[in-house]
Amino acid sequence: MTTIVTENCKNCRFTDCVTVCPVACFHYDDEMLYIDPDTCIDCSACIPECPVQAIFEGDDIPEDQEQWIEINAEKAPDLPVCEEQMEPLPGAEERKAALGF
C-alpha cells in the first residue's frame, strides 16, 4: 500500500493534510506536497482533509494518477518536511473552484 499526493495539489498546496499527519511525512516544493513512502504509515488520516481530494491510497489511486507513486517517492526525500500548515499558494482558491470543489 502507498499513499500519495496527486495532480490536484499542484498550485494549491492547502496543507490541511499536514496537521493530522502522525509521522510528519509530507515534503514540499514551490508547487505542491509529496509523501515520503518510507515514513508514511498509510493511516489515511490525511485523505479526508484535502479540500481538493488530491490524496489517494492503495487501490483507490485512479489509473490516470499512477505516475504520482514514483514522483512522490523520488521527490519527497530531498525536499524539506512540511510540519505545520502553510498559507495556500496564491490562486489556490480559484484553482479549487476550477477543480469543482
Added chain:
Amino acid sequence: MSTLGTEENPLLVAIVGSGPSGFYAAEALIKSEVNVKVDTLERLPSPYGLVRSGVAPDHQKLKQVIALYQKTADSPDFNLIANVNVGTDITIEELCQSHHAVIITSGAETDRKLGVPGEDLNGSYTATEFVGWYNGHPDYRDREFDLSHEVAVIIGQGNVAADVSRILAKTVDELKHTDIAQHALDTLAESKIKEIHVIGRRGPAQAKFTPKELREFGELSDCNSIVREEDMLLNSESEAELQEKSNIASKKIYEQFCEFSKREVDPAKSRNCYFNFLMGPKELIGETKLEKIILEKNQLSGEAFKQSARGTGETIELETGILFRSIGYRGVPIAGVPFHESWGTIPNENGRITDNDGNIIPKLYAAGWIKRGPSGIIGTNRACSVETVQCLLEDLEKLADKTNKAGAEEIYSILNKKNIRYVNFDDWKKVDAKEIEVGDPKGKPREKFTYVDEMLSVIDS
C-alpha cells in the same frame, strides 16, 4: 525570578498519559521556542496508550508511529514516570504544585452503554475488553471470552467494530505473525464461531468504517463478507449524501458494500461475516448467560446528513452466545478535574480546562479524546495536542509562579514516601527489547508481557 521558559527557569509541564495525544503534546512543547521540561506520567509500565493496546495487531504498519514517539522520548527535555496512577498514587493538586502546568491526555477508557435490558448478561462484552485482551493490556489479561458459540454479534459501525469482527473472522495463520497476545491467539485457535453479525443502526451510506478498513473484509482467507442486495437500496436523502463531492469516503464505503453484495458466497470458506443495516438492539435475553438478541428494524428520518435511525416496531430474533458492543467510548473522570458526565469528556475551551460553567481553571489543560471525545484517528490527535500547547504557551505569563517548582524531583519524593515503584523510559527500553527478543523465534514482531509484574521483573533482571 527570571522569565518563565528560559534556561534558568524552564517551563515545567506534567502530562498525564503517554498515548498519541500525550506524545504529540510533549513533542509540540519540546519543539517550541520555550525552554521546557516535560514529565509524562503513565499508569502502566509501558507507554504509547492505544497505539500499543488499541491498534489491531494485524495493523503493524500503523504501529510504526512509535518510532516518532521514541524520538520525542529520547530528547533530554522528556522524562517518563510510568507505572503511576494519577488520582490515587499522586494527585492533580500535587502535580499543580510541582509543575507550572498539567496537560491531561488520559483518553477515553470506557465504553458507552447500549441502555437495553440484558446488557450485563454473561456473554455480553464491551469492545474495549476484547481489544485490550487480544492486545495484551494488563487490565484485561485475565478476562475470559467464551468462543464456543457459532454466532457472534458486534453492535457498531465504526473501525473498532471492524477490528473486533476482523479478529474473529481471521484464521490463526492470518494472526500468528502479528504481535497479538499469545493467550488470545490460543483462545482464538479454538474458536467455534462461524457467523459474525455486524449490526449497524443506520444504513450503508452512513457507516463510519474507513474505506481501507472495510476493504480488508474482502481479502479474508477463510471468511465471506456478506451484504444483502436489498440493503443497498437507498432513500433519496442517502442518495443525496453520496452525491455530495466532499462525502467521498462514504461513497467508497457504499461501493465496497455493493461489491460485497454481488459476490458469490464461497462455500469452502468456514466463516461468514454479515453486515446488517438499519437495526438496533432492543433486548438481550438469557437465563444466566446470553442466549439471544432481539433486534428492532430501523428507518431513517430527517434531511440528508442529519438522518437519524428510528425503531419501526418490527423485531427479529437472533440466537447468539457472544456479543460485543462498540458504539463509542467515554472518558473516565480524574479526581480534582472537572468532568462532563453526559459527554464523557473534560470541559474545556480549545484545551484550556474549564469548570462546568465555562470558567477557565488556571494551569490545567487537556488534549486528545478526553478533550474532544473519541473521534478521529491517531493523526487527528496531533492537531488537537498542538492546539492545546499553543494555548498553554500563550498563557506563559500567567503560569509563572512565585514559588520555585521542583518538577520531577517533587513527584519522586511523593512516590518514594508512598513506596510506589515507578518506571522510566530506559526501564521501558529493557522491556521493549525483551519483548522483541521473545517474539523473534515465533516470527512475531514482539511478544508482549501482559502482566505488570512480568514487566517489572524484566526491568529488575
